[in-house]
Amino acid sequence: MRPGEASANHRMLGDPRTAEGTSCPTDTRLQIKAIIVPEQVRFRLFQRQGLFRHVRPGNGTGNGGLAHRRAPVREKFAHLCPNFSKVHPAQGAGRVNHPGFPGLLLDRNRADVHIRRRSVLLAQTGEGSEKPHGRCPVFLEVGDMRRPGLLFFMVLAVFLCRPLLCQDSLDVESFLQALENETVGETDLLLVVENLRRHPIALNQATLADLLEIPFLDIATARAILDFRKRHGRFRALSELDSVPGLPAELADLLRPLFTLRPPGTGAVLEYRVRTARRLHLPAGFEPQTVPSPLDVYQRLFWQPRPDWQIRLLWQKDAGETNWFDYGSLSFRYRPEGKPLEVLAGDFHLRWGQQLVFGSAYGTPLAVEQLTTLWPGTTRLIPNAASQESFFLRGLAGEIRPTPNIRLGALASWRRLDARLEPDSLTVRSFDVSGLHRTALEQKRKGNTREQITALWLRWTRSRWDAGVLAAGQQFNRPVLQSTDTLTGRQQFLSAFFQHRGPFFGSALELALRNGRFPAVQQTLNLNLGPLRYWLNAYYYHPRYGSFHGRALDEIQKSPGNRKGSVLGASLNLPGRVKLALLVHRERAVRPADQFARNQTRLQLLGQWRPPALLLNLRYTYRKRTEGEPSGAGQVQQIHRLRLDLAERASARFALRQRVEVSWAHPRVPGEAEVGFSAFSELSWRPARRWRLQWRWTQFQVPAFPLALYEYEPDLPGSFRVALLNGRGYKWFALLSGRVSPTVQVHLKFRQEVFPDLEEQGRQGKRRREIRLQVDLRY
Numbered sequence: 001m002r003p004g005e006a007s008a009n010h011r012m013l014g015d016p017r018t019a020e021g022t023s024c025p026t027d028t029r030l031q032i033k034a035i036i037v038p039e040q041v042r043f044r045l046f047q048r049q050g051l052f053r054h055v056r057p058g059n060g061t062g063n064g065g066l067a068h069r070r071a072p073v074r075e076k077f078a079h080l081c082p083n084f085s086k087v088h089p090a091q092g093a094g095r096v097n098h099p100g101f102p103g104l105l106l107d108r109n110r111a112d113v114h115i116r117r118r119s120v121l122l123a124q125t126g127e128g129s130e131k132p133h134g135r136c137p138v139f140l141e142v143g144d145m146r147r148p149g150l151l152f153f154m155v156l157a158v159f160l161c162r163p164l165l166c167q168d169s170l171d172v173e174s175f176l177q178a179l180e181n182e183t184v185g186e187t188d189l190l191l192v193v194e195n196l197r198r199h200p201i202a203l204n205q206a207t208l209a210d211l212l213e214i215p216f217l218d219i220a221t222a223r224a225i226l227d228f229r230k231r232h233g234r235f236r237a238l239s240e241l242d243s244v245p246g247l248p249a250e251l252a253d254l255l256r257p258l259f260t261l262r263p264p265g266t267g268a269v270l271e272y273r274v275r276t277a278r279r280l281h282l283p284a285g286f287e288p289q290t291v292p293s294p295l296d297v298y299q300r301l302f303w304q305p306r307p308d309w310q311i312r313l314l315w316q317k318d319a320g321e322t323n324w325f326d327y328g329s330l331s332f333r334y335r336p337e338g339k340p341l342e343v344l345a346g347d348f349h350l351r352w353g354q355q356l357v358f359g360s361a362y363g364t365p366l367a368v369e370q371l372t373t374l375w376p377g378t379t380r381l382i383p384n385a386a387s388q389e390s391f392f393l394r395g396l397a398g399e400i401r402p403t404p405n406i407r408l409g410a411l412a413s414w415r416r417l418d419a420r421l422e423p424d425s426l427t428v429r430s431f432d433v434s435g436l437h438r439t440a441l442e443q444k445r446k447g448n449t450r451e452q453i454t455a456l457w458l459r460w461t462r463s464r465w466d467a468g469v470l471a472a473g474q475q476f477n478r479p480v481l482q483s484t485d486t487l488t489g490r491q492q493f494l495s496a497f498f499q500h501r502g503p504f505f506g507s508a509l510e511l512a513l514r515n516g517r518f519p520a521v522q523q524t525l526n527l528n529l530g531p532l533r534y535w536l537n538a539y540y541y542h543p544r545y546g547s548f549h550g551r552a553l554d555e556i557q558k559s560p561g562n563r564k565g566s567v568l569g570a571s572l573n574l575p576g577r578v579k580l581a582l583l584v585h586r587e588r589a590v591r592p593a594d595q596f597a598r599n600q601t602r603l604q605l606l607g608q609w610r611p612p613a614l615l616l617n618l619r620y621t622y623r624k625r626t627e628g629e630p631s632g633a634g635q636v637q638q639i640h641r642l643r644l645d646l647a648e649r650a651s652a653r654f655a656l657r658q659r660v661e662v663s664w665a666h667p668r669v670p671g672e673a674e675v676g677f678s679a680f681s682e683l684s685w686r687p688a689r690r691w692r693l694q695w696r697w698t699q700f701q702v703p704a705f706p707l708a709l710y711e712y713e714p715d716l717p718g719s720f721r722v723a724l725l726n727g728r729g730y731k732w733f734a735l736l737s738g739r740v741s742p743t744v745q746v747h748l749k750f751r752q753e754v755f756p757d758l759e760e761q762g763r764q765g766k767r768r769r770e771i772r773l774q775v776d777l778r779y
């Protein structure tokens with residue numbers, strides 16, 4: 001058995017290679033490099049992923065890099081476990097001062113080890129043959145040591161020994177916190193991450209294409225992981241990701257839940273999801289018994305008959321639509337293992353460069369909590385997985401690799417779009433991306449404009465480099481009016497990009513041209529100095545540049561055009577699990593006379609503290625915006641927001657989260673109160689291992705729309721909600737999730753909003769209620 005390997009007898013609940021069990025996070029631990037004690041020791045360490053084996057006597061250079069010698073003292077154990085009541089009680093405990101122990105560090109050849117310093121409990125047990133408790137994620141044996149009392153400095157941690165905040169999924173909420181639009185829906189980002197959680201990537205067998213399935217992982221970092229595996233052999237623990245050169249610890253923490261050490265499955269996978277929702281209140285403008293087909297219905301089927309074949313089918317209708325198959329999407333994906341080929345048919349996306357011409361379904365929202373989104377992802381083809389009825393491509397696409405470093409790709413897309421036409425019914429005034437077809441007017445817009453796209457691209461990848469060129473043609477059957485520029489029915493795009501990501505420095509650039517004259521350029525720089533990291537992004541979008549399938553920076557769906565700006569991001573990780581971060585975004589209209597021009601300055605400051613069992617966030621946001629007048633002399637709004645988040649896991653079954661947020665304007669909004677306010681408390685309770693109940697209560701009082709607050713709200717798996725808080729009222733929701741059987745999961749959510757002053761504003765009803773149900777079948 002080699003360093004980093006644990007025998008089957010010492011596997012714990014919560015080990016990703018075993019059955020489901022406790023889920024203690026890996027992101028709230030301290031980095032350990034060497035054990036420093038007055039006398040060198042012989043020890044054994046078993047962690048959740050099995051980091052170390054027993055260190056035998058020797059010179060200490062091969063088995064974990066720790067020298068040792070034998071001493072007459074024995075029967076000394078230290079247990080690292082969140083539930084200290086399960087640990088053997090201490091016997092003959094002595095007192096020792098904390099300053100007497102210079103540090104708890106462990107040096108090893110392969111990787112740094114992560115343990116939680118405040119979770120150590122010292123105990124004297126029996127002989128070394130005893131095994132750790134089944135629920136203890138870390139087990140440390142200290143034997144043959146002359147001064148064992150010196151290790152007892154951690155006994156005080158018994159009173160602090162509680163389960164940590166579990167991060168067993170990517171914190172997608174940080175990506176969506178920046179949304180300032182009232183919306184309910186799903187994004188491919190949520191669905192991709194959810195699929196990776198259910199089917200983690202086999203880290204020891206993963207290819208480059210497998211790693212690039214992760215949305216926020218670029219090709220240079222993926223290659224660094226593969227090079228590390230090739231140089232050092234198979235990963236024995238997910239904690240070894242921390243030793244990959246150029247992989248920041250923050251990104252490693254996000255990646256760990258998406259990987260597994262188990263070999264990949266070869267059997268067929270079949271998943272079916274059905275979701276339905278109904279509003280229990282009467283929408284404004286309708287009379288009783290006149291709401292047609294009030295149910296939202298969503299169905300999705302995923303079938304993987306073989307590892308190289310994937311088929312996705314979904315169909316969906318919104319409330320008020322009489323056609324139960326109003327929208328449907330189908331995609332086939334063929335990617336044979338070991339062959340340089342990938343083919344997609346049906347609905348898909350092409351993520352290219354920095355998304356100036358073709359972008360993903362979820363764009364690039366900016367939030368100080370997740371500055372990693374500033375770095376562009378990897379160019380790749382993505383099957384469409386969301387029920388958004390716009391922005392995807394429909395047709396055929398493929399990529400082939402004639403050499404290991406060269407990739408050739410092509411696509412052809414034909415589809416119909418919903419559009420609002422000018423009175424002459426010949427020119428497209430704007431595209432309707434809502435996907436709603438309830439009224440006669442909305443049904444008349446459905447599919448009234450045809451779009452055809454063809455594209456060819458060439459990519460060169462090597463080590464930490466990625467570069468490519470693309471040529472694309474787009475044609476509509478009608479002229480399209482975009483901003484103040486009338487586009488002809490046909491337009492061409494040229495794009496070139498390159499990316500380089502080194503251990504300390506990264507650079508990315510994309511230059512795009514529309515019709516050979518109107519440019520868009522975006523440059524990103526990244527500097528990694530250990531605990532201190534910088535991001536700098538600068539962009540320029542010509543007023544007459546526009547790409548329907550492109551994504552502007554800091555947007556989910558809007559295409560680039562008539563903007564120039566810069567973004568500066570910085571984060572600093574301090575000892576004690578403290579993080580400081582800064583985000584500055586300045587944006588101006590290139591042509592202020594444009595009726596859609598917008599000038600804004602945004603500043604965000606973040607202070608974060610993550611001690612064991614606690615998460616404390618303090619975020620300040622300042623936004624100055626000028627908009628609303630074609631001349632550019634519109635109303636100036638200076639909005640300040642201050643948010644305090646506190647999350648704590650009181651036990652293995654209970655977790656509590658609270659938030660307080662205030663907003664104020666400068667200058668003051670005439671005739672209105674000075675401050676907007678919102679606060680919520682959320683309780684998560686697991687009555688049993690397979691069931692979880694979430695309950696949240698929110699109280700808010702926002703006197704004017706400029707002070708409106710936005711709250712991200714957990715929803716059924718695969719979907720999300722960003723609620724607009726404006727006016728005076730309260731809201732609450734309850735979300736119950738459970739596993740009925742190994743193949744069936746059920747999720748039920750009820751939410752209610754109450755606005756006491758709503759009728760005074762001339763709107764119907766004080767209460768808005770909704771119930772949502774989702775069933776997942778997996779075989």
